[in-house]
Amino acid sequence: EVxxxxxxxxxxQPGGSLRLSCAASEFxxxxxxMSWVRQVPGKGLQWVxxxxxxxxxxxxxxxxxxxxxxxxxxxKNTLYLQMNSLRAEDTALYYCVKDPTRTTTGYFDDWGQxxxxxxxx
Amino acid sequence: DIVMTQSPDSLxxxxxxxxxxxCKSSQSILxxxxxxxxxxxxxxxxxxxxxxxxxxxxxxASGVPDRFSGSGSGTDFTLTISSLQAEDVAVYYCQHYxxxxxxxxxxxxxxxx
Numbered sequence: 001e002v003x004x005x006x007x008x009x010x011x012x013q014p015g016g017s018l019r020l021s022c023a024a025s026e027f028x029x030x031x032x033x034m035s036w037v038r039q040v041p042g043k044g045l046q047w048v049x050x051x052x053x054x055x056x057x058x059x060x061x062x063x064x065x066x067x068x069x070x071x072x073x074x075x076k077n078t079l080y081l082q083m084n085s086l087r088a089e090d091t092a093l094y095y096c097v098k099d100p101t102r103t104t105t106g107y108f109d110d111w112g113q114x115x116x117x118x119x120x121x
Numbered sequence: 122d123i124v125m126t127q128s129p130d131s132l133x134x135x136x137x138x139x140x141x142x143x144c145k146s147s148q149s150i151l152x153x154x155x156x157x158x159x160x161x162x163x164x165x166x167x168x169x170x171x172x173x174x175x176x177x178x179x180x181x182a183s184g185v186p187d188r189f190s191g192s193g194s195g196t197d198f199t200l201t202i203s204s205l206q207a208e209d210v211a212v213y214y215c216q217h218y219x220x221x222x223x224x225x226x227x228x229x230x231x232x233x234x
Contacts, residue, residue, distance in 0.1 A: 035223075045163075045171065045214055047223040059221045095170055106218025107161040109182065111170035 002027050002110045004096045009115030016086050020115055022079040022096030030054075030074035033099035035108065036081050038092035038117075048094070049081065053102035063089075086119045093117075123147050123217050127226035133234040140202040142229045144215035149195045152219070159219040162191055162200045165228075166211045174213075175200065207233065 008020040020036070035050035049070040051058040058070050069082040079096055093116050097108035124147040134140040150159045158178035163171035173182045175191035178198055188203045202209055210233060215226040 044227050045216070045225040047225070050221075050223075061222045100176075106159065106221075106223050107173070107176055107216065108171075109173045109176075111172070113170060 002098065004098065004110060004112035006094065006096045006112045006115035009094065009117045011118045011120065012086055013121050014087060014119055016119070017082070017084045018086065018117060020081040020083065020094055020096075020117070022081075022112060024077045024079070024098075028074075029072065029077045029079065031102060033102060033104040034070075034072065034079045035097050035099065035104070036070065036079075037095045037097050037108070037111075038090075039095065039114070040092045041116075046092075050099070050104045050106070051079075052104055057104070059104060083117070086117075088119050091117060091119045122222055123150065123219060123224055125215055125217055125224050125226040127213075127215060127229045129229060130227070131230040131232065133232045134202075134205045135234045136207065137204050138234075140205050140209070140231055142200045142213050142215075142231070144193075144198045144200070144226050146196045146198075146217055146219075150217045150219040151195050158194050158198070159217055160191075160193075160198050161216050161218065162189075163214045163216065164209075164211045165214065171214060202231075205231075205233070 003025040005023045036048040049060045051070045067085045071080045093114040095114045096112040098110040100109045128143045160178040162175040165171040179191045212228045
Protein backbone atom coordinates (compact mmCIF):
# COMPACT_ATOMS: atom_id res chain seq x y z
CA GLU A 1 0.00 0.00 0.00
CA VAL A 2 1.29 3.42 -0.99
CA UNK A 3 2.31 5.53 1.99
CA UNK A 4 3.19 9.22 2.04
CA UNK A 5 4.43 10.65 5.32
CA UNK A 6 4.77 14.40 5.62
CA UNK A 7 6.90 16.15 8.22
CA UNK A 8 8.42 19.54 8.93
CA UNK A 9 5.34 21.55 9.76
CA UNK A 10 5.08 23.76 12.82
CA UNK A 11 4.69 27.28 14.14
CA UNK A 12 6.75 29.96 12.40
CA GLN A 13 6.73 33.75 12.53
CA PRO A 14 5.71 35.82 9.49
CA GLY A 15 8.70 36.17 7.19
CA GLY A 16 10.20 32.91 8.41
CA SER A 17 10.99 29.68 6.60
CA LEU A 18 10.10 26.01 6.83
CA ARG A 19 11.05 22.95 4.83
CA LEU A 20 8.44 20.25 4.44
CA SER A 21 9.40 16.69 3.61
CA CYS A 22 7.35 13.81 2.28
CA ALA A 23 8.78 10.33 2.61
CA ALA A 24 7.29 7.76 0.28
CA SER A 25 7.17 4.07 1.09
CA GLU A 26 5.91 0.92 -0.57
CA PHE A 27 6.51 2.44 -4.02
CA UNK A 28 9.26 4.20 -5.94
CA UNK A 29 8.79 7.95 -6.05
CA UNK A 30 10.89 8.13 -9.23
CA UNK A 31 8.05 6.82 -11.38
CA UNK A 32 5.57 9.55 -10.53
CA UNK A 33 4.98 13.27 -10.63
CA MET A 34 4.17 14.76 -7.23
CA SER A 35 2.48 17.83 -5.84
CA TRP A 36 1.67 19.70 -2.66
CA VAL A 37 -1.93 20.66 -1.91
CA ARG A 38 -2.96 22.71 1.13
CA GLN A 39 -6.15 23.09 3.11
CA VAL A 40 -7.02 25.62 5.75
CA PRO A 41 -8.71 23.53 8.47
CA GLY A 42 -12.43 23.45 7.81
CA LYS A 43 -12.03 25.07 4.39
CA GLY A 44 -11.38 24.02 0.80
CA LEU A 45 -8.41 22.67 -1.12
CA GLN A 46 -5.71 24.63 -2.94
CA TRP A 47 -3.01 23.19 -5.18
CA VAL A 48 0.35 24.75 -4.32
CA UNK A 49 3.05 23.23 -6.51
CA UNK A 50 3.85 20.23 -8.69
CA UNK A 51 6.96 18.55 -10.09
CA UNK A 52 7.53 15.87 -12.72
CA UNK A 53 9.07 12.49 -11.95
CA UNK A 54 12.66 13.56 -12.75
CA UNK A 55 12.47 16.96 -11.12
CA UNK A 56 13.10 18.76 -14.39
CA UNK A 57 9.80 20.65 -14.57
CA UNK A 58 7.95 22.35 -11.74
CA UNK A 59 4.87 24.51 -11.44
CA UNK A 60 3.58 26.90 -8.80
CA UNK A 61 0.36 28.60 -7.81
CA UNK A 62 0.75 32.35 -8.28
CA UNK A 63 0.60 33.31 -4.59
CA UNK A 64 3.64 31.14 -3.76
CA UNK A 65 5.80 31.81 -6.84
CA UNK A 66 9.19 33.16 -5.83
CA UNK A 67 8.68 32.12 -2.20
CA UNK A 68 8.23 28.33 -2.35
CA UNK A 69 10.46 25.78 -4.08
CA UNK A 70 9.47 22.19 -4.76
CA UNK A 71 12.18 19.57 -5.18
CA UNK A 72 12.71 15.85 -4.90
CA UNK A 73 15.46 13.36 -4.14
CA UNK A 74 14.45 10.14 -5.84
CA UNK A 75 17.42 8.32 -4.32
CA LYS A 76 15.91 9.07 -0.90
CA ASN A 77 12.34 8.55 -2.10
CA THR A 78 11.50 11.98 -0.70
CA LEU A 79 9.67 15.10 -1.88
CA TYR A 80 10.35 18.54 -0.42
CA LEU A 81 8.75 21.97 -0.22
CA GLN A 82 10.99 24.85 0.84
CA MET A 83 8.80 27.70 2.04
CA ASN A 84 10.35 31.15 2.52
CA SER A 85 8.89 34.57 3.36
CA LEU A 86 5.92 32.89 4.99
CA ARG A 87 2.70 34.83 5.45
CA ALA A 88 -0.31 34.35 7.71
CA GLU A 89 -2.32 33.24 4.69
CA ASP A 90 0.05 30.30 4.18
CA THR A 91 -1.35 28.76 7.38
CA ALA A 92 -2.83 25.40 6.38
CA LEU A 93 -2.52 21.64 6.44
CA TYR A 94 -0.10 20.70 3.66
CA TYR A 95 -0.72 17.41 1.87
CA CYS A 96 1.84 15.54 -0.19
CA VAL A 97 0.01 14.02 -3.17
CA LYS A 98 0.94 11.55 -5.88
CA ASP A 99 0.09 11.91 -9.54
CA PRO A 100 -0.71 8.65 -11.36
CA THR A 101 1.88 9.29 -14.10
CA ARG A 102 5.45 10.53 -14.62
CA THR A 103 4.32 13.88 -15.99
CA THR A 104 2.11 16.28 -14.06
CA THR A 105 -1.23 14.97 -15.27
CA GLY A 106 -2.73 17.02 -12.51
CA TYR A 107 -4.90 14.70 -10.49
CA PHE A 108 -3.95 12.81 -7.39
CA ASP A 109 -4.53 9.16 -6.61
CA ASP A 110 -2.77 9.03 -3.25
CA TRP A 111 -2.61 11.56 -0.40
CA GLY A 112 -0.60 11.76 2.79
CA GLN A 113 -2.18 12.69 6.14
CA UNK A 114 -0.74 16.20 5.99
CA UNK A 115 1.51 18.39 8.10
CA UNK A 116 0.20 21.56 9.72
CA UNK A 117 1.93 24.87 9.07
CA UNK A 118 0.96 27.81 11.28
CA UNK A 119 2.32 31.28 10.50
CA UNK A 120 1.78 33.60 13.42
CA UNK A 121 3.62 36.01 15.66
CA ASP B 122 -7.48 30.71 -13.95
CA ILE B 123 -10.36 28.26 -14.39
CA VAL B 124 -12.96 28.71 -11.68
CA MET B 125 -14.81 25.61 -10.50
CA THR B 126 -18.23 26.17 -8.93
CA GLN B 127 -20.13 23.41 -7.17
CA SER B 128 -23.81 23.28 -6.32
CA PRO B 129 -25.31 22.95 -3.88
CA ASP B 130 -22.97 23.90 -1.03
CA SER B 131 -24.70 21.33 1.16
CA LEU B 132 -27.14 18.54 0.59
CA UNK B 133 -29.20 16.24 2.81
CA UNK B 134 -30.45 12.98 1.31
CA UNK B 135 -32.27 10.03 2.86
CA UNK B 136 -30.53 6.68 3.07
CA UNK B 137 -31.06 4.69 -0.11
CA UNK B 138 -32.00 7.77 -2.13
CA UNK B 139 -30.05 9.39 -4.97
CA UNK B 140 -27.63 12.22 -4.33
CA UNK B 141 -26.55 14.56 -7.13
CA UNK B 142 -23.74 17.12 -6.96
CA UNK B 143 -23.00 19.53 -9.76
CA CYS B 144 -19.75 21.16 -10.84
CA LYS B 145 -19.37 23.90 -13.42
CA SER B 146 -16.10 25.16 -14.88
CA SER B 147 -15.63 28.73 -16.09
CA GLN B 148 -14.31 27.42 -19.42
CA SER B 149 -14.37 24.11 -21.24
CA ILE B 150 -12.07 21.45 -19.79
CA LEU B 151 -12.61 19.07 -22.69
CA UNK B 152 -9.37 18.34 -24.58
CA UNK B 153 -10.87 17.88 -28.02
CA UNK B 154 -7.80 16.17 -29.49
CA UNK B 155 -8.17 13.32 -26.99
CA UNK B 156 -11.91 13.71 -26.36
CA UNK B 157 -11.22 13.70 -22.62
CA UNK B 158 -12.59 15.92 -19.90
CA UNK B 159 -9.92 16.87 -17.38
CA UNK B 160 -12.05 16.56 -14.26
CA UNK B 161 -11.88 14.52 -11.07
CA UNK B 162 -14.05 14.05 -8.00
CA UNK B 163 -12.74 13.49 -4.48
CA UNK B 164 -14.45 12.45 -1.25
CA UNK B 165 -13.18 13.81 2.06
CA UNK B 166 -14.41 12.36 5.34
CA UNK B 167 -13.81 14.19 8.65
CA UNK B 168 -10.22 14.01 9.82
CA UNK B 169 -9.06 12.27 6.63
CA UNK B 170 -7.32 13.40 3.45
CA UNK B 171 -9.36 13.46 0.25
CA UNK B 172 -9.81 10.20 -1.64
CA UNK B 173 -9.95 9.95 -5.42
CA UNK B 174 -13.38 8.77 -6.62
CA UNK B 175 -13.64 9.60 -10.34
CA UNK B 176 -11.11 10.70 -12.97
CA UNK B 177 -11.47 11.77 -16.60
CA UNK B 178 -14.95 12.87 -15.48
CA UNK B 179 -16.46 9.39 -15.55
CA UNK B 180 -13.96 6.64 -14.71
CA UNK B 181 -14.23 5.19 -11.22
CA ALA B 182 -10.98 4.87 -9.33
CA SER B 183 -9.91 1.46 -8.09
CA GLY B 184 -12.05 0.15 -5.24
CA VAL B 185 -14.76 2.81 -5.55
CA PRO B 186 -18.28 1.31 -5.26
CA ASP B 187 -20.35 1.35 -8.43
CA ARG B 188 -23.05 3.46 -6.77
CA PHE B 189 -20.72 6.40 -7.52
CA SER B 190 -20.78 7.69 -11.09
CA GLY B 191 -19.55 10.77 -12.90
CA SER B 192 -20.95 12.37 -16.02
CA GLY B 193 -20.84 15.55 -18.07
CA SER B 194 -18.65 17.22 -20.64
CA GLY B 195 -17.26 20.61 -21.53
CA THR B 196 -18.20 22.85 -18.61
CA ASP B 197 -20.93 20.95 -16.75
CA PHE B 198 -20.36 17.85 -14.67
CA THR B 199 -22.26 15.74 -12.18
CA LEU B 200 -21.37 13.29 -9.43
CA THR B 201 -24.20 10.89 -8.66
CA ILE B 202 -24.52 8.51 -5.75
CA SER B 203 -27.30 6.16 -6.80
CA SER B 204 -28.27 4.86 -3.36
CA LEU B 205 -26.86 6.80 -0.42
CA GLN B 206 -25.16 4.81 2.32
CA ALA B 207 -24.28 6.07 5.80
CA GLU B 208 -20.56 5.87 4.99
CA ASP B 209 -21.00 8.34 2.13
CA VAL B 210 -21.36 11.27 4.52
CA ALA B 211 -18.49 13.52 3.51
CA VAL B 212 -17.47 16.65 1.64
CA TYR B 213 -17.12 16.16 -2.10
CA TYR B 214 -14.81 18.22 -4.29
CA CYS B 215 -14.44 18.52 -8.03
CA GLN B 216 -11.09 19.56 -9.52
CA HIS B 217 -9.96 20.34 -13.06
CA TYR B 218 -6.56 19.45 -14.45
CA UNK B 219 -6.88 21.05 -17.86
CA UNK B 220 -4.16 23.66 -17.26
CA UNK B 221 -2.12 25.26 -14.51
CA UNK B 222 -3.11 26.31 -12.00
CA UNK B 223 -5.12 23.26 -11.00
CA UNK B 224 -8.18 24.47 -9.11
CA UNK B 225 -10.85 22.86 -6.93
CA UNK B 226 -14.51 23.54 -6.39
CA UNK B 227 -15.49 24.91 -2.99
CA UNK B 228 -16.88 21.56 -1.85
CA UNK B 229 -20.33 20.12 -1.23
CA UNK B 230 -21.20 18.77 2.20
CA UNK B 231 -23.39 15.67 1.99
CA UNK B 232 -25.42 14.63 5.02
CA UNK B 233 -28.12 12.12 5.85
CA UNK B 234 -31.70 13.41 5.99
